[in-house]
Amino acid sequence: xxxxxxxxxxxxxxxxxxxxxxxxxxxxxxxxxxxxxxxxxxxxxxxxxxxxxxxxxxxxxxxxxxxxxxxxxxxxxxxxxxxxxxxxxxxxxxxxxxxxxxxxxxxxxxxxxxxxxxxxxxxxxxxxxxxxxxxxxxxxxxxxxxxxxxxxxxxxxxxxxxxxxxxxxxxxxxxxxxxxxxxxxxxxxxxxxxxxxxxxxxxxxxxxxxxxxxxxxxxxxxxxxxxxxxxxxxxxxxxxxxxxxxxxxxxxxxxxxxxxxxxxxxxxxxxxxxxxxxxxxxxxxxxxxxxxxxxxxxxxxxxxxxxxxxxxxxxxxxxxxxxxxxxxxxxxxxxxxxxxxxxxxxxxxxxxxxxxxxxxxxxxxxxxxxxxxxxxxxxxxxxxxxxxxxxxxxx
Amino acid sequence: xxxxxxxxxxxxxxxxxxxxxxxxxxxxxxxxxxxxxxxxxxxxxxxxxxxxxxxxxxxxxxxxxxxxxxxxxxxxxxxxxxxxxxxxxxxxxxxxxxxxxxxxxxxxxxxxxxxxxxxxxxxxxxxxxxxxxxxxxxxxxxxxxxxxxxxxxxxxxxxxxxxxxxxxxxxxxxxxxxxxxxxxxxxxxxxxxxxxxxxxxxxxxxxxxxxxxxxxxxxxxxxxxxxxxxxxxxxxxxxxxxxxxxxxxxxxxxxxxxxxxxxxxxxxxxxxxxxxxxxxxxxxxxxxxxxxxxxxxxxxxxxxxxxxxxxxxxxxxxxxxxxxxxxxxxxxxxxxxxxxxxxxxxxxxxxxxxxxxxxxxxxxxxxxxxxxxxxxxxxxxxxxxxxxxxxxxxx
Numbered sequence: 001x002x003x004x005x006x007x008x009x010x011x012x013x014x015x016x017x018x019x020x021x022x023x024x025x026x027x028x029x030x031x032x033x034x035x036x037x038x039x040x041x042x043x044x045x046x047x048x049x050x051x052x053x054x055x056x057x058x059x060x061x062x063x064x065x066x067x068x069x070x071x072x073x074x075x076x077x078x079x080x081x082x083x084x085x086x087x088x089x090x091x092x093x094x095x096x097x098x099x100x101x102x103x104x105x106x107x108x109x110x111x112x113x114x115x116x117x118x119x120x121x122x123x124x125x126x127x128x129x130x131x132x133x134x135x136x137x138x139x140x141x142x143x144x145x146x147x148x149x150x151x152x153x154x155x156x157x158x159x160x161x162x163x164x165x166x167x168x169x170x171x172x173x174x175x176x177x178x179x180x181x182x183x184x185x186x187x188x189x190x191x192x193x194x195x196x197x198x199x200x201x202x203x204x205x206x207x208x209x210x211x212x213x214x215x216x217x218x219x220x221x222x223x224x225x226x227x228x229x230x231x232x233x234x235x236x237x238x239x240x241x242x243x244x245x246x247x248x249x250x251x252x253x254x255x256x257x258x259x260x261x262x263x264x265x266x267x268x269x270x271x272x273x274x275x276x277x278x279x280x281x282x283x284x285x286x287x288x289x290x291x292x293x294x295x296x297x298x299x300x301x302x303x304x305x306x307x308x309x310x311x312x313x314x315x316x317x318x319x320x321x322x323x324x325x326x327x328x329x330x331x332x333x334x335x336x337x338x339x340x341x342x343x344x345x346x347x348x349x350x351x352x353x354x355x356x357x358x359x360x361x362x363x364x365x366x367x368x369x370x371x372x373x374x375x376x377x378x379x380x381x382x383x384x385x386x387x388x389x390x391x392x393x394x395x
Numbered sequence: 396x397x398x399x400x401x402x403x404x405x406x407x408x409x410x411x412x413x414x415x416x417x418x419x420x421x422x423x424x425x426x427x428x429x430x431x432x433x434x435x436x437x438x439x440x441x442x443x444x445x446x447x448x449x450x451x452x453x454x455x456x457x458x459x460x461x462x463x464x465x466x467x468x469x470x471x472x473x474x475x476x477x478x479x480x481x482x483x484x485x486x487x488x489x490x491x492x493x494x495x496x497x498x499x500x501x502x503x504x505x506x507x508x509x510x511x512x513x514x515x516x517x518x519x520x521x522x523x524x525x526x527x528x529x530x531x532x533x534x535x536x537x538x539x540x541x542x543x544x545x546x547x548x549x550x551x552x553x554x555x556x557x558x559x560x561x562x563x564x565x566x567x568x569x570x571x572x573x574x575x576x577x578x579x580x581x582x583x584x585x586x587x588x589x590x591x592x593x594x595x596x597x598x599x600x601x602x603x604x605x606x607x608x609x610x611x612x613x614x615x616x617x618x619x620x621x622x623x624x625x626x627x628x629x630x631x632x633x634x635x636x637x638x639x640x641x642x643x644x645x646x647x648x649x650x651x652x653x654x655x656x657x658x659x660x661x662x663x664x665x666x667x668x669x670x671x672x673x674x675x676x677x678x679x680x681x682x683x684x685x686x687x688x689x690x691x692x693x694x695x696x697x698x699x700x701x702x703x704x705x706x707x708x709x710x711x712x713x714x715x716x717x718x719x720x721x722x723x724x725x726x727x728x729x730x731x732x733x734x735x736x737x738x739x740x741x742x743x744x745x746x747x748x749x750x751x752x753x754x755x756x757x758x759x760x761x762x763x764x765x766x767x768x769x770x771x772x773x774x775x776x777x778x779x780x781x782x783x784x785x786x787x788x789x790x
Contacts, residue, residue, distance in 0.1 A: 001499045022530055054459075057479070058452040062534075063526045064481035064650075067781040071529075071650035077666050079645040080781055081487045082479040084452070086459035092476045096491055102498035104396045105643075131458045134466075135417055139457075248500075250474040255459075255466035271472050386462040386475055 001102045005235045005242025005395055008036025008228035009354040014185040014342030016118045017222040021060040025051060025114045026072050028224035028347075032110065033073075036228045037239030040073040045237075046228075047106035048079040052093035052113035053346035054086060058128055060116055069112065079106075086132040087295065088381030089113060090225070090349025091388035095248050097229045107231050113351070114224030115344035125220055129345075132382045137256045146217065148257055148383045149296045150209035155264050156298060157211065160313035164211060168195040169319045170297040171215040171339055177326060178336025180366040185221055185342030217296045221342030225351040232395065243357045246282065246374070247391035249275025255385045266299075268387040269306040269378060276376070276389040277308075284308030287330060287391075288372040289359050291352035293380035294337040300324075303378055304332060307389070326367060334359065334367045349379035349388060356392045399496045400630045400637025400790055403431025403623035404749040409580040409737030411513045412617040416455040419619045420446060420509045421467050423742075427505065427621035428468075432634030435468040440632075441623075442501035443474040447488035447508035448741035449481060453523055455511055464507065474501075481527040482690065483776030484508060485620070485744025486783035490643050492624045502626050508746070509619030510739035520615055524740075527777045532651045541612065543652055543778045544691045545604035550659050551693060552606065555708035559606060563590040564714045565692040566610040566734055572721060573731025575761035580616055580737030612691045616737030620746040627790065638752045641677065641769070642786035644670025650780045661694075664701040664773060667784040671771070672703075675786040679703030682725060682786075683767040684754050686747035688775035689732040695719075698773055699727060702784070721762060729754065729762045744774035744783060751787045 010031030017024055030040060038044045051066040062068070066080035085092040090113035097109035117125055126144055133139040133148075156162050172192055178184035195205045195215045205213045228238075235242040251271035254260055260267070277283050284307055292307070294300035301315040309330050310318045318324055324332040335341045335355040338348060356375035358364045377390040405426030412419055425435060433439045446461040457463070461475035480487035485508035492504035512520055521539055528534040528543075551557050567587055573579035590600045590610045600608045623633075630637040646666035649655055655662070672678050679702055687702070689695035696710040704725050705713045713719055719727040730736045730750040733743060751770035753759045772785040 020531065055452070057450070057526065058456070058458070060530075061453070061526050062530045063449050063453070063479060064777055064781065065530075066480065067527075067647055067777055068529055068650045070647045071654075071780070076648055077646035077663060079490075080480070080647050081491065084458060084477040084479060085461065085475070095474075096476065096494070099491070099494045099498040099500050102500065103494040105494050105497065131452065131456050132462075134463055135455075135457045135460075136415065251472035252462055252465045252475050253471055255463045259466075268472060382459055382462055385466070386459065 002104060003232035004098050004101045004229055004245045005232045006227050006357050007230045007235050007238035007240065007242050008032045009357050010035055010226040011183045011351060011354050012224045013183050014221050014223035014344060021056065021062060021116045022065060022068055022072060024116060024224045025069050025112050028114060028226040029073055029110060029112050032226035032228050046075050046078050046108050046110050048100050048109040049075060050093040050097050050109065050111045051082045052089035052350060053082060053115055054084055054089055055115055055117060055128055056082065085386055086381040087345045088349055088379040088386050088388050089346040091379035091390060094227065094349060094353055094390065095250060095388055098245055098248055101229055101231050107234050109229045110226065111229060111350060112224060112226040113347040113349060115346045116222045117220050117344060118222050134255045145383060146209045150212050153211055153298045156302060159264055162301060162316040165192060165196050166316035166319055167216045167297040168192050170300050171195060173325050174294065174333050174337040174339040177334050177367055178340030181336050181341060184336040184340055185219060186340045218338040218343040221344040223342055223344035223347045225347045225354050227350055227353050242395050243360045244393045244395045245390065246393045247276035247280030249273060249279065250388045252386045253384055257383050266302055266306050266384045268384050269303050272387040272389040273307040276391045280391040282374060282391060286374050287376045288374055289334060289356065289369040290330060290332050290376040291335060291355050292332050292378045294333060294339050295343055297339060299380065300332060307376060307378060331369045334364065334369060352377040352379060353390060360392060360394045396497045397499060398627035399493050399624055399640045400627045401622050401752050402625045402630050402633035402635065402637050403427045404752050405430055405621040406578045406746060406749050407619045408578050409616050409618035409739060416451065416457060416511045417460060417463055417467060419511060420464050420507050423509060423619035423621040424468055424505060424507050427623050431623045441470050441473050441503050441505050443495050443504040444470060445488040445492050445504065445506045446477045447484035447745060448477060448510055449479055449484055450510055450512060450523055451477065480781055481776040482740045483744055483774040483781050483783050484741040486772065486774035486785060489622065489744060489748055489785065490645060490783055493640055493643055496624055496626050502629050504624045505621065506624060506745055507619060507621040508742040508744060510741045511617045512615050512739060513617050529650045540778060541604045545607050548606055548693045551697060554659055557696060557711040560587060560591050561711035561714055562611045562692040563587050565695050566590060568720050569689065569728050569732040569734040572729050572762055573735030576731050576736060579731040579735055580614060581735045613733040613738040616739040618737055618739035618742045620742045620749050622745055622748050637790050638755045639788045639790045640785065641788045642671035642675030644668060644674065645783045647781045648779055652778050661697055661701045661779045663779050663782040664698050667782040668702040671784040671786045677769060677786060681769050682771045683769055684729060684751065684764040685725060685727050685771040686730060686750050687727050687773045689728060689734050690738055692734060694775060695727060702771060702773060726764045729759065729764060747772040747774060748785060755787060755789045
């Protein structure tokens with residue numbers, strides 16, 4: 001199998017944009033090509049473009065946006081497809097791009113993930129996100145993702161002693177990290193006290209779905225991110241040294257959450273990480289940094305256990321010790337994570353890879369994890385029904 | 396690069412269904428697994444499921460349907476993604492499945508394409524289909540795909556002498572072929588006279604967008620189709636001999652139709668076919684049968700030229716001679732084509748492959764092309780902005 005590297009990254013400022021969907025994708029793509037040192041056009045040598053998005057059709061009413069993007073970037077007759085896998089769409093597109101190169105069918109693949117979620121009211125956005133639940137067994141009954149996570153959180157709290165303060169600690173850490181990421185949506189330092197106590201708690205951090213408060217989950221975001229993949233043997237024509245995609249693992253779990261044997265396990269996270277480690281010939285102890293999918297702060301805690309960083313039920317203790325902060329044993333979400341960097345669904349899996357590439361290139365500035373040689377991304381689809389893990393290493 | 400074969404096919408009866416979207420996908424998948432001689436479940440050895448659909452989100456309000464399908468078929472923890480490329484989504488999914496196996500990441504991939512387009516009124520469906528036009532340069536101005544094809548048709552008629560009768564001849568042929576395809580939507584024999592003359596022409600074949608009449612285009616369809624791909628070296632565990640995917644080619648053209656140098660050329664069709672032939676080491680003269688994308692009957696004529704079956708501007712003369720009918724020089728659309736078999740967008744590219752597999756296995760019954768050893772599929776996205784061509788051969 002041919003080895004594949006990442007030779008360019010691009011990222012818009014996450015938040016709320018006035019750009020249309022296609023222009024936003026184009027911005028991330030142009031930043032990525034510029035980072036790789038190539039100009040848009042047929043001379044870029046791009047064989048395939050993959051666009052990751054969930055709401056391109058439902059929210060933005062565009063189909064075949066990959067074809068439109070190829071035209072916008074003057075890349076015709078390059079091949080183009082859109083990829084959708086709920087909130088894991090971004091990593092899925094990176095995986096399919098990897099396969100395209102590993103197969104020998106392509107040398108160079110541009111992957112762009114993006115979502116424009118604002119402009120819809122809160123109820124409409126919640127409904128859109130809920131379409132990733134099982135259509136007959138869950139969505140049809142009005143279940144929302146937030147409701148699922150609330151129930152999951154309550155179980156985890158009772159089983160392992162995780163507290164509201166532990167979840168708030170994750171938020172505080174990720175907001176702090178985001179202060180140093182210019183692409184992050186939220187540049188706002190918060191304290192544990194603000195998020196957990198005081199007479200005006202309900203105003204500062206209102207309850208959304210008991211026990212979840214606003215700061216226990218990510219914001220609604222617009223944004224796009226892009227990576228340029230290339231066969232390692234062809235990577236020297238780009239200006240920066242490639243970062244190697246050392247391993248990719250993916251696993252599905254029952255789509256119907258009620259059918260899971262142990263409702264507090266995130267089995268697909270565990271399997272996906274194991275597969276990615278096995279392909280890379282590395283283990284959790286070799287990871288220097290990680291971007292985990294903290295759409296809800298409880299997920300960062302449980303994922304940090306499932307990927308093997310901490311024993312089961314002890315992820316929250318690691319947070320209390322500061323193990324996952326910058327400077328800690330294994331910094332998690334130096335980018336600010338979905339919590340503070342933002343979570344434009346289709347962009348997120350690509351954005352995680354962008355952050356780890358920047359970390360491994362030592363381009364992360366104040367949030368740099370010193371000496372980072374290997375990193376892990378976990379992109380989590382639905383309520384853990386489809387998870388992609390990616391291991392990146394310095395080439 | 397590992398060789399890839401098709402070891403199973405499944406196809407629902409196209410038309411109008413009361414099934415929900417997911418059940419319809421599941422029916423095609425189960426028929427496919429049954430054809431391959433394996434039962435659903437982890438024992439099937441399926442590493443990856445790809446679902447091709449355009450309206451899963453916009454029309455059926457489901458995202459991540461591939462994850463739901465994996466669960467429905469008891470295939471967890473197999474990998475899963477949805478693929479969208481307008482009306483070429485099906486062939487795009489076959490291509491990505493091919494890459495997954497050729498890369499060595501997978502041995503066995505299930506590809507299911509499906510669309511449930513009915514249940515929406517005519518205007519809503521026309522609008523949904525129009526979302527594949529360029530979002531700012533075309534769709535925003537109310538342009539529809541039918542309007543584009545009408546303008547294209549008028550140019551072709553003036554340039555090459557194609558007549559309304561020629562388009563009707565294609566419809567008559569494809570309706571005749573569909574009489575012998577139990578999965579076809581329309582089982583209705585029509586005559587050239589009925590479609591082109593008589594005092595009640597406007598009732599029998601009303602004008603839709605001058606010069607296009609109802610029988611110059613495909614119907615609105617629900618339906619799904621599935622193929623099981625496998626590394627050739629692992630194919631012996633299935634009950635039927637594999638059909639080889641000998642070549643896959645894809646090309647994009649300008650998404651904005653007005654930007655094309657020669658508006659009567661379908662450049663992406665030509666390039667995609669050339670690439671597929673080159674990969675297969677075959678040429679148009681080696682093809683014994685073809686499924687071309689006749690969403691509009693004029694497209695079958697022009698595509699038959701672009702893929703090299705006939706000289707430019709002479710495709711309609713071949714139709715008049717009967718070259719493309721069963722028993723002719725190169726039978727086109729023995730399945731009935733999109734015209735009479737139906738065109739559930741995401742299903743079509745997969746359905747075309749199903750028909751060629753049946754032809755190469757000599758399972759096509761009355762519509763069998765005798766001695767067929769190689770066949771071509773052309774799946775046409777948008778207004779020719781993204782085209783996938785596939786060459787299949789008997790292994």
